[in-house]
Amino acid sequence: MTDMLSPGATIGILGGGQLGRMLSVAASRLGFKTHIFEPGANPPAGQVADRVTTAGYEDAEALKAFAAAVDVITYEFENIPTSALDLLESQKPIRPGREALRISQDRLTEKTFLQDLGLQTAPFADITDQASLDAALAEIGAPSILKTRRFGYDGKGQARIKAPEHAAEALAAMAGAPSILEGFVNFSHEVSVIAARGVSGEIACFDPGENVHRDGILHTTTVPAKLSTGQRMDAVLMAGKILNALDYVGVLGVELFVTPQGLIVNEIAPRVHNSGHWTQNGCTVDQFEQHIRAVAGWPLGDGQRHSDVVMENLIDDDIDRIPELAREANCALHLYGKAEAKPGRKMAHVNRVVKPQE
Amino acid sequence: MTDMLSPGATIGILGGGQLGRMLSVAASRLGFKTHIFEPGANPPAGQVADRVTTAGYEDAEALKAFAAAVDVITYEFENIPTSALDLLESQKPIRPGREALRISQDRLTEKTFLQDLGLQTAPFADITDQASLDAALAEIGAPSILKTRRFGYDGKGQARIKAPEHAAEALAAMAGAPSILEGFVNFSHEVSVIAARGVSGEIACFDPGENVHRDGILHTTTVPAKLSTGQRMDAVLMAGKILNALDYVGVLGVELFVTPQGLIVNEIAPRVHNSGHWTQNGCTVDQFEQHIRAVAGWPLGDGQRHSDVVMENLIDDDIDRIPELAREANCALHLYGKAEAKPGRKMAHVNRVVKPQE
Numbered sequence: 001m002t003d004m005l006s007p008g009a010t011i012g013i014l015g016g017g018q019l020g021r022m023l024s025v026a027a028s029r030l031g032f033k034t035h036i037f038e039p040g041a042n043p044p045a046g047q048v049a050d051r052v053t054t055a056g057y058e059d060a061e062a063l064k065a066f067a068a069a070v071d072v073i074t075y076e077f078e079n080i081p082t083s084a085l086d087l088l089e090s091q092k093p094i095r096p097g098r099e100a101l102r103i104s105q106d107r108l109t110e111k112t113f114l115q116d117l118g119l120q121t122a123p124f125a126d127i128t129d130q131a132s133l134d135a136a137l138a139e140i141g142a143p144s145i146l147k148t149r150r151f152g153y154d155g156k157g158q159a160r161i162k163a164p165e166h167a168a169e170a171l172a173a174m175a176g177a178p179s180i181l182e183g184f185v186n187f188s189h190e191v192s193v194i195a196a197r198g199v200s201g202e203i204a205c206f207d208p209g210e211n212v213h214r215d216g217i218l219h220t221t222t223v224p225a226k227l228s229t230g231q232r233m234d235a236v237l238m239a240g241k242i243l244n245a246l247d248y249v250g251v252l253g254v255e256l257f258v259t260p261q262g263l264i265v266n267e268i269a270p271r272v273h274n275s276g277h278w279t280q281n282g283c284t285v286d287q288f289e290q291h292i293r294a295v296a297g298w299p300l301g302d303g304q305r306h307s308d309v310v311m312e313n314l315i316d317d318d319i320d321r322i323p324e325l326a327r328e329a330n331c332a333l334h335l336y337g338k339a340e341a342k343p344g345r346k347m348a349h350v351n352r353v354v355k356p357q358e
Numbered sequence: 359m360t361d362m363l364s365p366g367a368t369i370g371i372l373g374g375g376q377l378g379r380m381l382s383v384a385a386s387r388l389g390f391k392t393h394i395f396e397p398g399a400n401p402p403a404g405q406v407a408d409r410v411t412t413a414g415y416e417d418a419e420a421l422k423a424f425a426a427a428v429d430v431i432t433y434e435f436e437n438i439p440t441s442a443l444d445l446l447e448s449q450k451p452i453r454p455g456r457e458a459l460r461i462s463q464d465r466l467t468e469k470t471f472l473q474d475l476g477l478q479t480a481p482f483a484d485i486t487d488q489a490s491l492d493a494a495l496a497e498i499g500a501p502s503i504l505k506t507r508r509f510g511y512d513g514k515g516q517a518r519i520k521a522p523e524h525a526a527e528a529l530a531a532m533a534g535a536p537s538i539l540e541g542f543v544n545f546s547h548e549v550s551v552i553a554a555r556g557v558s559g560e561i562a563c564f565d566p567g568e569n570v571h572r573d574g575i576l577h578t579t580t581v582p583a584k585l586s587t588g589q590r591m592d593a594v595l596m597a598g599k600i601l602n603a604l605d606y607v608g609v610l611g612v613e614l615f616v617t618p619q620g621l622i623v624n625e626i627a628p629r630v631h632n633s634g635h636w637t638q639n640g641c642t643v644d645q646f647e648q649h650i651r652a653v654a655g656w657p658l659g660d661g662q663r664h665s666d667v668v669m670e671n672l673i674d675d676d677i678d679r680i681p682e683l684a685r686e687a688n689c690a691l692h693l694y695g696k697a698e699a700k701p702g703r704k705m706a707h708v709n710r711v712v713k714p715q716e
Binding site for chain 1: 362365366379382383386387388389390391392404405406407408639642643651656657659660662664665677680681684685687688689690691692693694695697706709711
């Protein structure tokens with residue numbers, strides 16, 4: 001515990017969206033100040049942070065001043081340019097560390113890493129051109145899905161290949177970006193584990209949540225998920241394996257497909273995760289505070305759940321339902337302070353506390 | 359619901375201490391920005407607010423600019439100078455309204471108001487000089503307690519009178535301030551009700567909490583309190599009577615003594631209250647969000663409690679216990695971001711979630 005950051009210290013957060021916002025709020029509960037670094041003006045996180053730097057990731061002076069003003073650096077998204085990370089890391093600790101970012105920034109690296117750990121993934125192949133795509137399709141088959149190796153989220157940078165004759169069209173949609181072909185997995189449902197590892201190596205997991213997507217974006221997460229005791233244990237052990245292999249510090253999201261052949265890792269996210277928002281109203285220490293505790297070198301919460309929860313994302317004009325949702329009993333509102341609704345934009349979420357645990 | 363303030367609007371908060379801080383965090387969950395007005399530099403609330411004005415209550419220009427920048431004004435403490443309120447009220451709505459402030463700023467006015475409502479209070483008398491004190495002591499008896507009518511909190515501005523011969527000394531301690539003599543009430547314990555009233559007159563109360571004080575400062579609040587079903591109902595009805603009489607909008611704290619002769623009102627506070635901090639980890643909508651909902655014209659949460667909670671205040675160097683408390687399961691930490699611990703200063707509180715409700 002020698003490494004425990006004192007209250008009053010400042011946590012630097014790269015990214016000023018809703019995750020940074022909720023991290024800021026959690027940090028305040030532990031007596032920390034936060035400083036947001038975000039290229040876009042008036043970020044949602046800035047409304048609840050002590051300081052905001054509005055600058056791009058190529059602005060070395062701004063990055064240096066930011067690093068000088070904070071005690072530890074964390075982030076709300078994984079696609080931070082390497083040059084910025086190099087500069088920041090030379091001045092202050094970045095948690096979670098570089099290895100987690102290196103692996104999760106690239107789908108091919110990530111899947112290879114998972115396979116090397118002995119974890120199941122969807123079948124995949126490195127795609128560099130039409131020939132490699134044809135070869136991969138011959139092995140993996142269709143339907144399958146072509147994805148850019150980097151910078152994909154919420155269904156962006158992806159093209160489904162229903163049959164081999166659609167391969168050229170899908171490849172064109174990648175616009176020359178290095179890609180990966182993934183085989184479809186025949187799964188009954190998707191769950192995710194929000195897991196955390198502290199500076200001294202201790203691990204705590206939240207109960208797995210069951211995810212339902214709509215138009216490629218997370219729609220609901222329900223806890224408890226439909227899982228057997230064995231599956232629940234497997235999910236937690238898999239998350240633990242990943243955390244240890246990465247010497248990870250912070251919260252990690254692990255998405256898993258539930259299949260008759262066991263749990264298959266879909267992807268990992270080295271940060272707090274949308275599918276962990278339910279913890280805000282289901283646990284005494286939520287995923288945001290858990291992440292701050294980890295990066296600050298504090299003891300972790302134990303992940304215990306006191307209530308059943310259904311989290312629902314409010315996308316775009318779903319936000320117009322707020323007056324009605326505000327009247328609903330046991331419905332916790334979490335708005336992100338975004339000025340403008342847009343198609344696909346996450347504006348808020350609600351946590352419906354379904355029934356207390358006994 | 360026509361009066362419902364839209365997300366993105368700004369709530370002005372007078373006072374930048376821990377209550378303003380936790381109000382800011384709650385406001386962020388509903389998509390509101392907050393703007394703190396506080397004479398002291400670097401207030402705790404400023405770390406989680408969108409804007410801070412550092413200026414005194416006599417600074418008319420600063421008050422005007424603040425009022426112009428916000429959509430509604432609320433406060434974390436009741437002793438706001440009348441001139442500042444006059445100026446602010448001419449520009450933006452202040453919630454809770456002036457009547458609640460007028461009454462709660464003065465112990466004599468408050469006790470008279472409560473008595474006029476048919477509620478029981480401790481015996482009391484207006485004290486202006488030695489003669490009125492002698493007459494009051496003859497009627498109310500000793501031991502009793504002399505208090506300044508205004509600006510008292512956490513045991514400040516009070517002097518106990520153990521026997522009539524100590525009257526002169528107690529009066530001298532008031533330093534000429536208008537005062538009130540209160541008789542001692544023989545009570546078994548103290549409870550408080552955190553009650554809320556919305557713009558359209560609806561009322562919601564949290565479950566009463568049982569308070570234990572130490573050195574004149576709240577030490578713990580425990581829910582559920584030791585109360586019969588009848589007492590619990592009485593407490594809620596009394597709070598409702600007060601809210602309606604004041605045409606109140608917001609959260610109000612009502613402290614009650616439990617006696618064989620029924621519940622006796624100790625005092626009311628027209629704001630979120632230390633004895634309501636347990637709601638942060640016991641309810642889906644806590645007292646801070648309830649207050650913001652009320653002043654923003656939103657529907658209120660229903661006050662339902664999902665867990666038993668013991669809240670403990672951390673005063674002064676109690677803050678050194680944080681590393682140990684952080685290791686405790688089911689113990690939620692709430693630090694206030696204050697730079698320096700001092701005798702009697704509230705630095706943080708913890709909510710121990712004791713057991714879930716069935």
